[in-house]
Amino acid sequence: MSRQTAVQSPDSSALARLPTVHRVAVLGAGVMGAQIAAHFANAGIAVRLYDLPADGADKSAIARKALAGMAKLKPEPLAASDVAALVTPCNYDDDLPGLADCQLVLEAIAERMDLKAALFERIVPHLSGQAVLATNTSGLSVEEMAGHLPAALRERFVGIHFFNPPRYMQLVELIPSRETAPGVLDSVETFLVGALGKGVVRARDTANFIGNRIGVFAMMVTVHHAQQYGLNFETVDELTGRRIGRPKSATFRTADVVGLDTLHHVLEGALANLPDDPWAKLYVAPDWLDDLIAAGALGQKTKRGIYQKVEGEIRVYEPATGEYRKRHAKVPGKVEKLLDTRDPAQYLPRLRALKDPQAQFVWAIHRDVFHYAAHLLGEIADTARDVDFAIRWGFGWDRGPFEIWQQASWREIAALITADIDADATPALVPLPDWVGEIDAAHEARASWSAADARFKPRSTLPVYRRQICPAMLYGEDGECGETVFETAAARVWHTGDDVLIASFKTKMHTVNDALIADLHRAVELAEREYAGLVIWHPDGPFSAGADLKSFMPVAVKSLLPGNNALDELLQRFQGMCIRMRRASVPVVAGVHGLALGGGCELMMQSDRVVAALESYIGLVEVGVGLIPAGSGCMEQARRADQATRGGDIFPHLRGIFETIAMGKVATSALRAREMGFLREADVVVMNREEVLGAAKAQVHALQAASYRAPAERPIRAAGREAVANFHAAMANMHAGGYISDYDMTIGLGVANALCGGDVDAGTELPEDWYLREERKHFCQLIRSPKTHARVAHMLKNGKPLRN
CATH class of the missing domain: 3.40.50.720 (NAD(P)-binding Rossmann-like Domain)
Structure with missing residues (x-):
């Protein structure tokens, strides 16, 4: 392509540079x-x-x-x-x-x-x-x-x-x-x-660069094979979403989100700019796309596209009739079983061997993306690394095409692709490039294949990347970051060769359970004996989605039996862990990105410092399951309110906090979390999530350099019964207006008491443990209600709160 421009070395220097940007x-x-x-x-x-x-x-x-x-x-x-x-x-x-x-x-x-x-x-x-x-x-x-x-x-x-x-x-x-x-x-x-x-x-200066060149091709080859194998829209989306490591919106739901008119424009541009592309025929817009656009059904922005919500039910467009119908997608058991392995080495060769249209379809869409990416690599990108990260970061795939190919066995898949080309079974009959047969993988330790230079090239050494201590890795690069100190089913505790201990959760969504609480106790004790401090940070997934409801509910049910204190004891262990972190003799820093909800938010708030990526979503959301924060969240907010008012009227400060907790509001960024009181002014916000660990370790060293001492426990001034009455009155008005239910009133009253110290005079100085008991008392009262059990069950099943 005439537009191709050599990609400059990332380590070269020149007089011309971008000055400091103000x-x-x-x-x-x-x-x-x-x-x-x-x-x-x-x-x-x-x-x-x-x-x-x-x-x-x-x-x-x-x-x-x-x-x-x-x-x-x-x-x-x-x-x-x-x-x-x-x-x-x-x-x-x-x-x-x-x-x-x-x-x-x-x-x-x-x-x-x-x-x-x-x-x-x-x-x-x-x-x-x-x-x-x-x-x-x-x-x-x-x-x-x-x-x-x-x-x-x-x-x-x-x-x-x-x-x-x-x-x-x-x-x-x-x-x-x-x-x-x-x-x-x-x-x-x-x-x-x-x-x-x-x-x-x-990217090299070629049409559509890297991300759109490969990503749009992946969408259109899927459209092509859906027609070839006679699969309807919803079946294709069942097969091309999370089952194969792509976004939940899969193919056709993604098209609706992007906009069908936008997709059509992209296809027109591809046809105009890629006349010599051997796969160019795939960019011709299908008739159904033209029909939907002509009818004004442009996707999500017009509330009608390939999918439409009709009377509360999602229906799908049927090209044969031009009408919307009920969805009927069923993946054959043998295909489903293979895809459920989530292992391309297991499912790709076996799907190719199955005489089933859905199996053939899944194989074909992978094969053709591999084929296309290999054909273009030397033209559009410096290395396979750029292609894989472009598709990961730009299209939301768990792994890029070269990673999947490598995971599935590089040489075996290459042989199968070649066999299909020889059998005239691929959309384009160009052979795989020679370099494919000369290597065993696209990625090796900190280096990726460059087709243009015919060698493996290492990652950039620009100084900015030194701040990424454990950066995102591609399949085939170096393995686990750091040296493990101890590891259980719930957590890994490790270090990177210096004096800061790191605790990473391994539970699903990094939820908190009894085993994790025990591991955190052990990590704090180890940090106090042998390290300068402790950082809680995870290389993958959210900070923590909160308490593990599945393990928690059996304990809650047992607590309904007379004389059973298991639930209160569990809550005491969790509260004890949170307070233990704050009273540790070394700094404890939380490194946050993604979700920090419920118990995860409470853990975060008890750290000495938080380093949060901008895209952190933080909140005390327990009301969504019919409960109140009871891992120290209410106590901590009362403590911060007392500190913020410095002896003045505490109620105005608590008003916003109460509304935030009682309505289960979630901060939609780390900056908003600071506005809402989940983060303090001293907490640090970084733009790049890959820099969170490095910044968190730096905070440990900064605190130690300032002669760190754990904060002493001080009594907390209570807003008292008068504040509780004011909150109750405000809720009564909302209830009268139909904005909250009877049970929301009950939960809100529990929040008010836990925040305000309960039935005491305003200004009464209370120990932290008083507030912790208030939290547990109201939590245990709520857990006995069938309405709370219904909310928990609904959340576990649907992932959404129930307002009953």
């Missing part, structure tokens, strides 16, 4: 541009958001309206209520001189070369001599765009392809032109990884 400009306040601006603001960077001048007195109204509209979008582009203030709406007529103090200027207007070239001509005179100019393009030629720039600027011009939505999608593709300075690439990658928290792959 302010950026985003050109184009459309959906993508505005959300990119929002994410810069999430990172604490001042942003100028530009668009065309509007008619009327406010010439920046277009950009201002785009900024206001972000508050209504779901998922939320803005990570906190105050970050929007960092975005300044601008227009091209009045505000171009403001570009002079921007270190990075990112163009994000419509995907038309003529429009981009015209905008470049207009802005270039206003750029500083050190600023980097970037284009956010999903497929236009970066090299061609560079041709529209002055020669002196081309070394500071680069393609930066954010995936949508830019706050949440980890993948960013970095695309150089032939004249982009290596130092610019290095510094832009450093900025994207460290300041914005992204996973960066360097």
